[in-house]
Amino acid sequence: MVTMQDVADRAGVSLTTVSFVVNGTKRVAPATRGRVEAAMADLGYRRNVLARALASRRSHIVALVFPALQHRLGSTALSIVTAAASAATERGFNVVLWPVDDVAQLDDYLSGGLVDGVLLMEVTADDPRVALLTEREVPFGLIGRTDDPTGPSFVDMDFAGMVTTGLDHLTDLGHRRVALLLGDPGGPAWSGYGPVVRTEQAYLAESARRGLEPLVVRAGQDPRSGRRAATALAADHADVTGVMVLDEAALSGFVNGLVAAGRAVPDDVSVLALATSAADVATADPAVSAVVAPGSELGTRAVHGLVERLADPAAPPLHVLLPGTLELVGSTAAPR
Amino acid sequence: MVTMQDVADRAGVSLTTVSFVVNGTKRVAPATRGRVEAAMADLGYRRNVLARALASRRSHIVALVFPALQHRLGSTALSIVTAAASAATERGFNVVLWPVDDVAQLDDYLSGGLVDGVLLMEVTADDPRVALLTEREVPFGLIGRTDDPTGPSFVDMDFAGMVTTGLDHLTDLGHRRVALLLGDPGGPAWSGYGPVVRTEQAYLAESARRGLEPLVVRAGQDPRSGRRAATALAADHADVTGVMVLDEAALSGFVNGLVAAGRAVPDDVSVLALATSAADVATADPAVSAVVAPGSELGTRAVHGLVERLADPAAPPLHVLLPGTLELVGSTAAPR
Structure with missing residues (x-):
């Protein structure tokens, strides 16, 4: 396996400099960065996602939390899940599925520190998961919303x-x-x-x-x-x-x-x-x-909102209501 | 934040011993392990999933790979996905969703080293992803199967x-x-x-x-x-x-x-x-x-098979065909 030291030797820079480039932890002059990246390419060096995550304190993983048992998910839920996974991929993130039925279980998951942020599906009016995520200071967004219109970021259907x-x-x-x-x-x-x-x-x-x-x-x-x-x-x-x-x-x-x-x-x-x-x-x-x-837009917009929040934690919450569009295929007519 | 050193001080053991317990990297005498675990509980020490993953070279994450674009997933696919996520949870694993349409994209994902193993959905007769995973020496299983009955582990419907x-x-x-x-x-x-x-x-x-x-x-x-x-x-x-x-x-x-x-x-x-x-x-x-x-059993069995393979990489491949059960609700009768 090619190590960072191999890359440093090849590029003629210090190990620390290679680490800065690999983990994005400190700015490196463009010419030096170019030498390091060329050496990585020549040697076939591959960034290890876990090592980078630990170094940068960013895993680039977000969790999609849905109830495991109470509810049979429908086709809209499926389109939300697959759209969220695709949107995350495009932004360089992985999506993990957390089938979680209560707050204690969610807290247990959060304690592992695996994810940068969380998206909640199947939100209820006074959702106890929102209080937990707020207390734990985990960036999160809702697919759906609580009855608090001024609360955390959400994307919902109108x-x-x-x-x-x-x-x-x-x-x-x-x-x-x-x-x-x-x-x-x-x-x-x-x-x-x-x-x-x-x-x-x-x-x-x-x-x-x-x-x-x-x-x-x-x-x-x-x-x-x-x-x-x-x-x-x-x-x-x-x-x-x-x-x-x-x-x-x-x-x-x-x-x-x-x-x-x-x-x-x-x-x-x-x-x-x-x-x-x-x-x-x-x-x-x-x-x-x-x-x-469309459920797919719900998943896509929710991921985009969360990724933007991770980039700028001070940004105000984003509240998105997606409108519906009338599509007529003949099941309505004037009454007799 | 509580550190491993805090735990070591409290338990009256070395930092190395705490690390062995936390990361499971070396056997520790039961009495000592008990002291360390009691100290972790008293202090509210929480294992960091990423740190443990890097130390043990095990992320406890498996990927579920499905095509992002070509195919509208049906309700069976949804039950496979949710059952896989629940089964993984019970075994202490996370499931990431990889919506991946070609082999190059899958290779790119694999190169990050995030996952311990991979499950492929929507398998074709001569699936090119199988060759890639074999070459990369990534433990994997199929939900469905290729036309090679002696090949890698699979769980399929009969x-x-x-x-x-x-x-x-x-x-x-x-x-x-x-x-x-x-x-x-x-x-x-x-x-x-x-x-x-x-x-x-x-x-x-x-x-x-x-x-x-x-x-x-x-x-x-x-x-x-x-x-x-x-x-x-x-x-x-x-x-x-x-x-x-x-x-x-x-x-x-x-x-x-x-x-x-x-x-x-x-x-x-x-x-x-x-x-x-x-x-x-x-x-x-x-x-x-x-x-x-049932699709849910497909997802559950596939996860169990992969987890067992991760525990024992030398185990022979497991080939499971789930039988169907006739359930009659009145849409069949003798012909006129």
Whole structure:
């Protein structure tokens, strides 16, 4: 194995100078740096990531923290994870996955000192992990957000804006009775789960503002639960002519269930999905129009924000809300 | 911050002894080790993962390598990733995600020396990454496998066995014309993609052995492509009474498409999915019977195999084929 001493001998400089170049710990004159880098190239010297990390106190590793057990991650979560890994790669970072279910476990991970920073997924309104990361002075960002709008950096989908876009579309078509179907992860750990809470709040407020009578329906996060919700809705609420659906997993079953219950889409009921991906709108069967909010951009922007924070710890927190875009593929129409 | 010297002073031992305990680099008498560990606990000393990694030449990090661009990962891939992360956690390892599209990029990652070992996802028949890892002498395992059955360690689903199980079930019901629908990722990079190749080969061989005329249908990996395949199949091959489907993404659209084309499931056509998850069988809508092969076990077993290899580099390669289990929820029946 080629050592730093070999590089120093070849370049005719001291070992300390090579260390400065390799670890980026001190400025080295360009001509000297060039000699060192040429010697490294000639000898095939390879920087050791761990040695550099220890020397610079920067591992260039960030952690993506998600719940291991409580929640079956959906396709949006997958696109967030893969986009985050790609964005980190482009910035010279590695992403480690931390499947962590409680604060004590997260603290144990943090104590190892492996990562430069942390991104939290599946954030709740009063997320206890935020307090821990703040106390431990670990740079971090949220994918999603707490109910504190002035708090730490976050990148989130603009659920309230998507509700407004969806209601505008359906009321412009003439609908006066628009229900909201929420895919609910269930269980006490998810009582303050951001997407569900924010979508419901915005829907209730916007319905009141427009003089519409609200109807919130809950379903489990899978297709068969979606079908059951459709069966119940068709039986109990024949006056509903439009439904907005927040849950990509329940969506197809919900539409199949409406049709099976004799409610044609969109002739009898218009269906509009909230916060699905453009890929789903382009390929799902049955086809469902949506207010699209790409998960991949969420992952990319969150990584960029964290990398910038690591470069400048004094930067103010960054709060990004990604808007949704209405994409219509025929599941909405004027009511009969 | 508490240093190793503080621990040494408290325990009344030398700094070297503390280092042996912390880094596991040399055996220390149990009584002495107990004193050192008590001192670490009293003082709140925390091991630094990076320092320990550098000292022991073990980072306790393994990489999960998957293609970043060519392929939209499905729900099975997600369950593999999350299960691998959880299994690694339990063994004291971290998992980094490497979204890597070519061998040169993988080599660049490896050169950093960050990881102790590598797991490859989405393996092709003659995967060039295998040659690179072998040459670099990096411990690795495959999730999936190449066409070399005596090669490096792998954990794969037993696609041939699943085909046999599926054909047994359908021919026992009396079907004599059973088609195979393959969700094809498409593109030259996937020409030797293991699941597709192995399933097709087994289907053709098993059909011949049973005197059945085979029919292979290809679809893109999404619901709408599944629907198109169903429409074409219903129009061109009215004699087909059974279909096995290898693609979780195309499946729901395929069944919806059959029904829309006037072919009732299972009355006119029996549909059996191959290699989906038990969760999908339990929750999918429309409900489809399947030969189930859980992705989470694939991720768990692959991590365990790699960790064991790291502990004993001389161990022979481990070749694991996970069998599928027939789970029936009503989408198959005797032909009319």
